[in-house]
Amino acid sequence: MSWSTVLLLIQAGILISNHVGAVDVCNKLKVNNCQECIQSGPACAWCKKVNFTKAGEQDSARCDTIEVLVSRNCSNADIIHPRSRISKQKQIPLDDNTQLTPRDIYLQLRPGETQEFQVKFRRAEGYPVDLYYLMDLSYSMVDDLQNVKKLGSELIKALNSITKSARIGFGSFVDKTVLPFVSTHPENLKHPCPEKKENVVCHPPFSFKHILTLTPDGKRFEEEVGKQEISGNLDAPEGGLDAMMQVAVCGDKIGWRNVTRLLVYATDDGFHIAGDGKLAAILTPNDGKCHLEDNMYSESNQFDYPSVGQLAQKLSENNIQAVFAVTSKMVNTYTALKDLIPKSVVGVLSQDSNNVVQLITDAYQNLSSEVILNHGSTPEFLEILYDSFCADGKTVDQPEGRCNNVKIKEEISFNVKVKAVKCQPGQSFVIRPLGFTDSLTVSVSTICDCECNDSPQPGECSSNGRAVCGICSCNEGHVGKNCECRTGGKTSQELEQSCRKDNNSAVCSGLGDCICGQCYCHQNLEDPTKVVSGQYCECNNYQCELSGGKICGGEGFCKCSQCICNPGFEGTACQCRRSTRNCLNQRESLCSGRGKCNCNICECKSGYLLPFCELCPGCPSQCQRFSPCVECLIAQETGNSLNCSSSCIGVTPTRTVKIEEETFCREKDSNNCWMQYVIKEEDGVDMYSITYSEKIECPEAPNVNTIVGGTIAGVIAIGLLCLILWKIVVEVNDRKAYRRFEQETAKSKWNQVGNPLFQPSTTTVTNPLFQG
Structure with a gap:
């Protein structure tokens, strides 16, 4: 390893060690430029080196972790990796008039990365x-x-x-x-x-x-x-x-x-x-x-x-x-x-x-x-936590800073952690110790743009544009990764679209380069037998199904990702010898005409069962379907000149005197008569044979006179029975009442004793003239 590579790795390690709360994963989905890259997460960095990407490689490859970019020979000078930082702060010495410092602080935050700063507080003596x-x-x-x-x-x-x-x-x-x-x-x-x-x-x-x-x-x-x-x-x-x-x-x-x-x-x-x-x-x-x-x-x-x-x-x-x-x-x-x-x-x-x-x-x-450091309502795009360093201990990651029993002139400190969760225009919030007048104004802006400071290089972008953060910005009339294509009135997106098989496929199927609207397929220099071809590089001769560890089972060749089998072989991987012996039923019909033979095994239509696609247990009953056909056939037997071809499509009819099969259809015709017939499915699709009995069972007409006379007689009989029962009940009750009357009369006795209330009269005569 060269000393320059070692130096680059050391510098990258320093950058990573200074990253507060860094993560080592860069989620770079849908990244097309430097701005989108640094907004994807604090671990993402962007390489602005011209010609960094290989032919056919997307610009999203420029976005990755520092370790990956350095391993791909992107120098530290070409790596864009902005960091959250304190751009400015106003410190004031603590005295009897100032209890909190700093008073103003300016933060530049990269979304997802935490920035910390320290706040000091000293309780003043004799505060108004x-x-x-x-x-x-x-x-x-x-x-x-x-x-x-x-x-x-x-x-x-x-x-x-x-x-x-x-x-x-x-x-x-x-x-x-x-x-x-x-x-x-x-x-x-x-x-x-x-x-x-x-x-x-x-x-x-x-x-x-x-x-x-x-x-x-x-x-x-x-x-x-x-x-x-x-x-x-x-x-x-x-x-x-x-x-x-x-x-x-x-x-x-x-x-x-x-x-x-x-x-x-x-x-x-x-x-x-x-x-x-x-x-x-x-x-x-x-x-x-x-x-x-x-x-x-x-x-x-x-x-x-x-x-x-x-x-x-x-x-x-x-x-x-x-x-x-x-x-x-x-x-x-x-x-x-x-x-x-x-x-x-x-x-x-x-x-x-x-x-x-x-x-x-x-x-x-x-x-x-009691000192409580609080920021009031939090802007929605910020997360704010506090570490409190008090005389009696330390607390971390709390929604507010808090210290109790703070003495006069005692200095305490708080570590404030601020993280932006998304890009947002600049805002500010105020941190203050509740109950005290001092406050700290925190102004926040988010880092969501790249400062690449590109200097033009001779011959860059095919001399038809200039590089911005490593990506060519082409002059009018030119497009392409290196501005190598003339547009002919088309945009670069339209030229690229012409290299896609459809809207959901990759450019040149991911196996080629789109150059000026045309796919140039990659070739394997190590194995020239592996060939990629097609208008969209969608075909190759090495991505076919294997059988026995061999492409196309060794009995065919791969063409555009599909096996072309040799004579006498078939199957998706040419794994089967061509034969139909096991697909023939007793009538020598191939899969009963309701399937195809593949690798000497029937592939039946939906619902029909192996081995010969003869039975369909899940199919609906055909009895009701062919009821009009059977009624028409029976009507023909009675001498009616009817044409049954429209209702008996695909049917071969057979007349019989008596149905001897155990399983048969029994349906009513339009005259409410019962018909009996047997349906058998022949080889092929919608081919049936019907054996029907010419005899039908019709119900006898009801005897109206008997029904009406019986009904009237029944009503009269029920009436007479009810009248007799009523008469019997009345007679029984009358007899019981009369016997009860006679018993009460026999028990009665007349008492001739005088009335105790009667008093005989008394007459008194006095002569008023008698002087006695």
Whole structure:
């Protein structure tokens, strides 16, 4: 092996070793040029060397792995094998104002090949914070509101202890002001609280109200919050997700800075989600846009509640971290919600919210110590994975980077892997640590074109064109692999088509070269006896069937891939001596006229059986087919002058007095009489002999008088029988009733004892004049 070949192999090995995630297979199907080659897979390379392909070889041979191309004497300088690369990146040193580097990076990706780059993060000390306090003002939070009115200064003080610059804002929510969420009775709209207390002022319900834009003034927070009063609604869940959505998307009105953004959500109850609006006939999905007018959510009763996924997306897009400050009974509910919203935390709020400052401070520390590197929605043609290098270990190939318990000024890193799955116009996406303001913009373009940088060579392309990536681009009027053909008004595709036997065959059957529209067949220099011929090189004398290990069994010769047998031999490989002895039936008919004899064995028509093609068990019965013929023959016997030739084609008839065969046909004629006949198939196609009996069996006509008289007599007899049975049943029942009457009469006795209710009369006479 020469030193130049060794050097080329070493250079090829270096290229392969630098290939990230390389595969050693090049799928080069339907490759016609360099562009299609490099889009076929990261292992594919293209050789632009002029005259690299042999005569008749397709240009797809230029596309293969580097090892194959080098083995075919394509120098490294002639191999086109573009690689994914970082074309540009903007690195910024990490300090108290910069927590993420780099800030901008430009990738050129070859489809199917992964490119990696490193992202570093260092948590800064005292990073500015904006905190928006969003409070539930339904009636159950009446005690909490009194404490929140006093915490402005304390909250600013606590935030300033952990950051250089802190601002706070305030907003409140209740629910949509429609049934069944809020009572719409005019009196209840004025005073929605369930019961009146002396010192409680109850304001009309509302969906979301922005009260205080973010400010560093804790006193002002207390003043504005001090003006707020409690409200009320009907059901337990509140319209908090409506309020969170407006806080997230109305950045200009809320006053968010490009710093750490905290949204504190304080409540003692659950929340309505997308779909609940149907209860109030609100069917339009939430549009995720800002609808604050005069600091009130104006479209609350027109749009449904947002979904959790929709809210999570908007919070992430606007870099807002949620702190759910809820009472102990709602911790499980909001813990489940936290799992669906990245960079959020749940804290237990005391019954009167007196621990809210400590809760917010702890939540900020927890959120700041968790670093989640995320790119949002991925462009469809990209695959993005992360390796995370944290203080407590390493994780690889995850959909996002994540490190927990990151300390202040602690530096961590992430390895980002980006792969393009197909060619696409340039796009960009943003990688950011959730909850932090720093971000990295990644611009991506795909490498789908070849940069061959060809320099013209004297005499290339027959001086009738120039080479582009090794393929000749011919001048007008010339075509061919080397522009050697004059077109005569035809394109190169038309000239090539004239070298194909049909649209599905290869050029010159793959056994020749198409030169200017004509096939020139390859000849075997090592074995001149092997000859390829034909207009399309479709014929040869060495690809015929073998018999006994010999072409055409040694009893013939091969011509255009078919055996031409010597006299006395036959078969596809001349393997049989020509004879018909085993194909003759008892009548000396060759295969019964229903087949052909090949290699002394019958090849029967479909359905007929060997050895002589006599029987056809699967063929349909002929009885019904020849029934008209037999009826016509029998009619002729009775003296009718009928012509039966049309219905008895191919039939030889024979009359008999009695059918003696065990198997015969029995069919009805047009007069419903039974005919008997035997069908036998003769040698040949559609040749039959029919033996029929001239006697037919016709059914006797029915005796109408007997049938009618019998029917009437039967009806009368059945009627008389039914009448007699009815009379017998009635007589039996009457006799039973009379005997029962006599028995009851005999048992009766007349009782002559006096009536116990009778009392005899008493007469009293008094003389009114008697003075006694």
